Amino acid sequence: MNRGKNNIMRYAFFIGCNIPARVKQYESSSRAVLEKVGVDLVDFREFTCCGYPLRNVDRKAFVLSAAGNLAIAESEGLDLLVLCKCGFGTLKEAQYLMREDNNLLQDINELLSERGLKYQGKSKVKHLLSVLYEDVGVNTLKSEVKIPYKNLNIATHYGCHALRPSEVTQFDNPVAPVIFDELVRLTGAKSIEWPTKLECCGAPLMGINDDLSANLARKKLNDGLKSGADYLCTSCPYCQIQFDTAQDMIVSKNNGENILASVLYPQLLGLSMGIDEETLGIGMNQLDISAIKSYLSQE
Amino acid sequence: MFFSVSLYCSLAVFSIGLLYKIFTWFSRKVGMSSKHFSTPQRVSAAAKGILVTIFSLKLFILLKVFFLDVILQRRILKEDFLRWLMHMLLYGGFMLLLLMHALDNFITAEMFSDYYSTRNPFMFLRDLFGFMTLVGLGIAIYRRFILKVPRLKTNTMDIYAIIIIAVIMVSGILLEGIKITSFSVFQKMVEEYAFLDDEEEFKALESFWVKEFGVVSPNVEGPFEEETITQGLDTHDMSCAGCHSSPQWAFTGYATAKILKPVAVPLDKAGAVSILWYIHFLACFIGLAYLPFSKMFHIIASPVSLLVNAVMDKDKSNPANIATRQVMELDACTHCGTCSLRCSAAPAYYAFGNEYILPSEKLVFLKALAAGKKLGTAELKAIQEGVYVCTNCDRCTVVCPVGINLKDLWVNVREDLIQTEQPEPLILSPYSFVRGLNRKDVPEKDYLRPLQNARRAVAGEFDSIMDKNRILTLKDSGVSEISKLPESTFSYCFGCYNCTSVCPVVGSYDNPEETLGLLPHQIMCCLGLGLTEMASGANMLWDCVTCYQCQEHCPQNVKVTDILYQLKNSVVSDLGRGKAGRTSVANAA
Numbered sequence: 056m057n058r059g060k061n062n063i064m065r066y067a068f069f070i071g072c073n074i075p076a077r078v079k080q081y082e083s084s085s086r087a088v089l090e091k092v093g094v095d096l097v098d099f100r101e102f103t104c105c106g107y108p109l110r111n112v113d114r115k116a117f118v119l120s121a122a123g124n125l126a127i128a129e130s131e132g133l134d135l136l137v138l139c140k141c142g143f144g145t146l147k148e149a150q151y152l153m154r155e156d157n158n159l160l161q162d163i164n165e166l167l168s169e170r171g172l173k174y175q176g177k178s179k180v181k182h183l184l185s186v187l188y189e190d191v192g193v194n195t196l197k198s199e200v201k202i203p204y205k206n207l208n209i210a211t212h213y214g215c216h217a218l219r220p221s222e223v224t225q226f227d228n229p230v231a232p233v234i235f236d237e238l239v240r241l242t243g244a245k246s247i248e249w250p251t252k253l254e255c256c257g258a259p260l261m262g263i264n265d266d267l268s269a270n271l272a273r274k275k276l277n278d279g280l281k282s283g284a285d286y287l288c289t290s291c292p293y294c295q296i297q298f299d300t301a302q303d304m305i306v307s308k309n310n311g312e313n314i315l316a317s318v319l320y321p322q323l324l325g326l327s328m329g330i331d332e333e334t335l336g337i338g339m340n341q342l343d344i345s346a347i348k349s350y351l352s353q354e
Numbered sequence: 355m356f357f358s359v360s361l362y363c364s365l366a367v368f369s370i371g372l373l374y375k376i377f378t379w380f381s382r383k384v385g386m387s388s389k390h391f392s393t394p395q396r397v398s399a400a401a402k403g404i405l406v407t408i409f410s411l412k413l414f415i416l417l418k419v420f421f422l423d424v425i426l427q428r429r430i431l432k433e434d435f436l437r438w439l440m441h442m443l444l445y446g447g448f449m450l451l452l453l454m455h456a457l458d459n460f461i462t463a464e465m466f467s468d469y470y471s472t473r474n475p476f477m478f479l480r481d482l483f484g485f486m487t488l489v490g491l492g493i494a495i496y497r498r499f500i501l502k503v504p505r506l507k508t509n510t511m512d513i514y515a516i517i518i519i520a521v522i523m524v525s526g527i528l529l530e531g532i533k534i535t536s537f538s539v540f541q542k543m544v545e546e547y548a549f550l551d552d553e554e555e556f557k558a559l560e561s562f563w564v565k566e567f568g569v570v571s572p573n574v575e576g577p578f579e580e581e582t583i584t585q586g587l588d589t590h591d592m593s594c595a596g597c598h599s600s601p602q603w604a605f606t607g608y609a610t611a612k613i614l615k616p617v618a619v620p621l622d623k624a625g626a627v628s629i630l631w632y633i634h635f636l637a638c639f640i641g642l643a644y645l646p647f648s649k650m651f652h653i654i655a656s657p658v659s660l661l662v663n664a665v666m667d668k669d670k671s672n673p674a675n676i677a678t679r680q681v682m683e684l685d686a687c688t689h690c691g692t693c694s695l696r697c698s699a700a701p702a703y704y705a706f707g708n709e710y711i712l713p714s715e716k717l718v719f720l721k722a723l724a725a726g727k728k729l730g731t732a733e734l735k736a737i738q739e740g741v742y743v744c745t746n747c748d749r750c751t752v753v754c755p756v757g758i759n760l761k762d763l764w765v766n767v768r769e770d771l772i773q774t775e776q777p778e779p780l781i782l783s784p785y786s787f788v789r790g791l792n793r794k795d796v797p798e799k800d801y802l803r804p805l806q807n808a809r810r811a812v813a814g815e816f817d818s819i820m821d822k823n824r825i826l827t828l829k830d831s832g833v834s835e836i837s838k839l840p841e842s843t844f845s846y847c848f849g850c851y852n853c854t855s856v857c858p859v860v861g862s863y864d865n866p867e868e869t870l871g872l873l874p875h876q877i878m879c880c881l882g883l884g885l886t887e888m889a890s891g892a893n894m895l896w897d898c899v900t901c902y903q904c905q906e907h908c909p910q911n912v913k914v915t916d917i918l919y920q921l922k923n924s925v926v927s928d929l930g931r932g933k934a935g936r937t938s939v940a941n942a943a
Contacts (some may be wrong), residue, residue: 071789072698072747082823104698104745109705110900111783111922112743123701141784166704170504181884220915229906254858255901262786265793265807270862271899293787300791306441332515 064190066136066181067128069146069197073106073292074138077300080336081292083139084321085183087334091199092191096136097109101127105142115162121149122163126172126254134179136164136186140291141259143182144216144224150180150218151223182217184290184320188234193241201329202325203243207350209245209323210284210315212275212298213305214291215255238320239288242327243352249282251275258293261301272297274314286316286347294318300341316342326351357635361663361667364639371646379682384724385766387774388677399674412665417908419757421663423923424657429755433692436493443490446651450483456638474599481530481606488523488606491516505700505712506691515649521637527833529630534601535570535618548593550637555589562586565599568611570618603779625771652688656756659686663757680766683758684721689714693750706932710740713732713750713760719768734776739931748786767795772804777811779926784898813871813891814924844881844917846910851875853914859897870894874904874914881917890921 074081087103089096106120125146128135136141153160154176164173173223181189187196213227213235221229236246257271276298279287289295298317306312318340327333328346337345383389391399407413418435422428431438452464454476457487462476463469469476494516498508532547533539540563550556561578563586601608645651658690662679693713694700703711710716719737723729729737744764749767772778781789781804793801820937853874860866860873867873872880872892895918904914926932 072745076746076748077788077791079526100696103701104747106701108745108784108787109743110704110827110919112758112788112926114920116702116932119705120701212746215901215903219765219906221906255899255903257899259784259900260897261794262788262790263782265790267788267859267862267899271858274858275861290928296791304794328477342921 063095064093064186065095065097065133066186067131067133068098069102069105069124069128069142070136071137071139071142071292073296078295078319080339081295081319083258084325084330084335087135087330088321088325088328089186091328091330092187092195094186094191095134097131097231099127099131099135105137105143105145107145110145113304115159115278116150117145118134118149119166121146121162122153122167122174123170123172125150125176126167126174129175130172130176132177134181136181136183138183138290139181139293140214140217141293143226146180147224150176158223176331178181181288181348182226184217184234188238193237195294196238196324196340200242200324202351202353203327204350205352206346207237207241207244208247208251208285209237209239209284209288210246210279210282210334211252212256212287212289212294212317213253213338214289216291227273229280231324235288235290235320237283238324242324243253244323244350247282247284249278249284252279256289256294257298258297259303261297267298269301272301273305276302279315280313283316285350286323287315288320289317289321290320303341316340316344318344323347355531356397357461360639362635363581364439364643366730368645369645371643375646375651375685378725379678379685382681382724383677383761384684384720385764387680390679391674397676397677399672400678403672403675407665415664416661419660423660423664425756427755429753429757433753433755437690440490440497443486444494444519444676445490447483447485447487448491451480451487454483455480458582469492470597472598472604474603476511477599478603478605481604483524484523484696485606485640488527489517491519491523494905503691503695505694505697505703507689507694507712507715509689509718510650515703518637518641518644518648518650519590522634522641525611525630525634527606527638529634530604530607531614531628532618532621532630534568534604534611535614537569537571537573538622539620539627540569540571543594548589549591555585556906558582558585559589559594560586562590567598568608568615570615570622572619594656611653614824623741643895649688650670651685652756655682655685656688659683660757663759666759668759668762676736676762679759680763681724683763684717684724686756686758687717687721688756689715689718690755692755693755696749696753698745698747698749699743706739706743708736708740708743708764713764716740716764716767717758717760720763732769734774738771738774738776738778739780741771742785743767744785747877765792769800773800775807775931776918777807778804778807779812779929779931781808782812783921787940809896811929812896812905813893814887814925843911846912847878847908847912849875849879849881850906850909852909853878853912856903856907858901858903859899870897874918876916877918877921878912885923886924894918895925896924 070082086096102124104120105124106117109117111118125135135146137146153163153174160174160354167173177226205350213232217224218229218232230253240244245312251274254275255271257268260268277289287298289298295317298341299314302314302317306314322335322337324343326332326337332345332348380400381393407416427438427441430441456469458469458471458476466476471477471480497503498506498512498516540560544556544559548559550559557574560569560571561574561582562575564571564574565576565578565583592610601611605652611618641889659679659682662682664771665676666679668676691714694715697703697713699710703709710719716737719740723737731905742763746761746764751758754760772781831923854860854876857874860870863869872889872894874894877892877894880886898915898918900915900919902915905912905916908914923932
C-alpha cells in the first residue's frame, strides 16, 4: 500500500476504456468518495487498454497491454487502483504470468523498450473495493456515513474476475467472500443472501452470443427479485452495463417482467456520505435509481 | 507574359481540382453510411442542411468554433504546445505572406497608398513572416525526423508538404539576397528611376549603394572616399530613398546577401536573379495547382470538418449528410498522429506489427479505399483486424485537432468490413461488446452474419462436432501435440466432471452438447488424447463466459479457463490474425 508522507494513500488511478466512454458516473462517484476518505489519485494520460479484449486473441499481446500500464505506474512508484473488475483480473493475471514465466517477461520487456518502458513487478494492483476495505478501513468509512440507509435490501454482485481464479487475484474468499457485503453493510443497507450471488453477469459474451449473455443476466435478475432485493450493487462497468443498459434491452423485449435496477457501490456509499446526486451521477444510470434516496434515514 | 500564363494555368488546375475534390465528397462512399444515398440526394441534403444551420442560432456556435479552433487552433494547444507553436508559425507566416506579399497588388497596395515592396514596414514584415514560416518548418522537420514522437508515421504526402514550403521559402530568401547583391538589377533600376547626367554621378551612387545597400559591383570596391559617398547620398535621397528602406530590415535576405558576397558577381553574370525568380514563382504555382491533390488540401477540408462537426449530431442529423461528412473527413486529416498517440489499443500494434491498428494509418487507408482501391485477401484481413482491434474508448475522437468524428467513422467502416465474405475471428472477443450494446442499430440478419461466419471459420474441419448423430472419429495426431500447449495442466485431469457441472453456460441449455459441441471436461479429455485440433473446433470455446468457476473448483488444479483461452489464441493465430498477421501499410496512400 502506498503511504507517502503524512500517511497519505496515493494510487495510480486506472479507469480503463469502458468507464470514460460509457459509465462516467463510476469515475465521478469514485473520485468523490475517495477524496472524502483522504485517498490521493494520480492520473496518467499514457495508460492504455488493460488488454482484456485481447485475451481471446493473443496471449503476448494481452500481457504486453497490461505490462505497459504496470510499468507506467511503477515508474512513479505507485500502486494501481483499478475500478473495473475485468481490468483488475487482467492486470493480476498478467503479473502472475510474468512472474511464473521468465521468458515471457523478457519478451515483454523487449517490446516495452520500444516505448521506453520496463516492467519490474514492483507495483501492486488493487481493486477499488480492496482499497476501501483494507487500506481505508470499515471504521473510517463508517465514520463518514452521515445518513445511513434503513430497510434497504441490496443484492451484492461480486462479479467474476476479481474473485476468480483466487490463486491469481487474491481478492477475497472465492466461495464465501465478505468484502463487498461488509462494505455495503456499513452504509446501513442490508446485504441479502441470494443463491446466484457469485455467478457471472454474462457481459463477456455481449456481442458474441447475445442470447446466452442475456440468459445469464436474466437468471440473476429473477433470482435477485425473488430473494427480495431492492437494488443490485456492482463495482465493475461491464457488470453495471449488463444490469443497467442491457437490462433495459432485455426487459423491453418481454412485457411484464419486473425491473431490478443496479447501483454502483460508490454511488450507494456516496449518497449515505451526503455527497450530492450530480457528482455521483445518479441521473446518468439508464434505469432510474433515484428512488434509492427514499431509503436514506433522514430524508 | 510567361508569368501571367503560368499563373492562369495554375489557377485553372487548382479550380478544377478543388471542384473535383468537393464533388468526391458527395460521390464517394465510405462504409455502411453511404450505401443508400445517391450523389444528387447528398448534394440537396447538404444544401438544405447548410442553409438551415446558417439561419439558426447554431450560427453562433459556428462563429465560436471558427475563431477558437480554426484561427487559434486551441485543440492543438490542448494537446501539445510545441505542435501548436509550430503550426501557428507555419500557417500564420504563410497566410500573412500570401496576403501581404503574393497578393500585394490586390491587398496591400490598395490598403496603403505608400506601399512599395522594398519599403518598411512591408519589407521587414515580409522577412519576418518568411522567417516565422521557416522556423515552423524547422520544428516540423525536427518533430517528424528527430524527436521520435511515438507512433507518428510519415508518408510521401507529409514529405511533399515539407518540401514545397521549403522550396518556396528558401528560393524566396535566396532571391531577395541575390537581388540585394545584384549589379545588373542595380543598373536597370538606375536607368529607370535615376536620371543621371554623367559617369561620375553614377559612380558615386554606385559607391553609396555598395557601401550601404549591399550591392556587389564588378567595378568599384570599398573603402570609399567620403566625398564620393556624400555625392552618392545626395543622388540617393533624390531618386531612390523614396522607395527604399535600409536593407538590413530585410534581415533574412540581407544575411543571405552577406553570405553570398564572395560569389555574387559570377552568380549575377550567370543570371541567378532570373533563375531564382522562376524557381520561386513556379514553385508557388505548382504548389497552388497541386494543392487539391496534396496534404495542403487540409487548409480547406480541416476548417470544414471543424465547423460541420460542431453542429452535427449522430441522432439528429440527416444520414445523407453524415455520409458526405465522413468522406470529407478523410481529406481533413493532417496525419498529425495525435489519435495514434492516444490510442488505448496501441499495445496491440506493437504486439502484432499491424500498422492498421493505429487510427491515423486506418484513416490513410480508408482514403485509398474510398477512392476505389481494390483489396487483396491479405490486405482485407489486415484492415479488418486493424479496424476491429479497438476498445471504443473514444479518446481519438476527443483529441483530433481537426474535429473528425472518428468514433462514428470506425463504427461505420467496421460494420461494413465485417459484412464481407472474409470471416473475422476477433468478433468472438470482448471487442464486440459495444457492437452488442448497439445491436438495434443493425438489421438482425446483418448483425448475426459476421458472428456466424466467424463461428464457422473457427470450427475448422470440426463442424461435425455440432451434429449429434455423428460419431467423432479420433485422429491419431501423436504425442507432440500435447507439449505444444503452455498450459499443460490438463494432464492432471482425472475426469471428475466438476468443471462441467459448475459451468453456467452448460447450465443454460437443456441439451448443452448440441450447442456447445464439446463440454469442458470433454475438451480436457481431448487434450489428454492429443486431439488439440478437435478441441479447438468446439463452440464451447467461444461461448465460454470466462467466469473461471471451472478453474476455481477443479480439485486437480487444471487451469480449465486458461486452457480454453490458449486454444482460442491458437485458432486465431492459425487463421492468420494477431502476431501471425503482420502487414505494412506500404501501398496505402
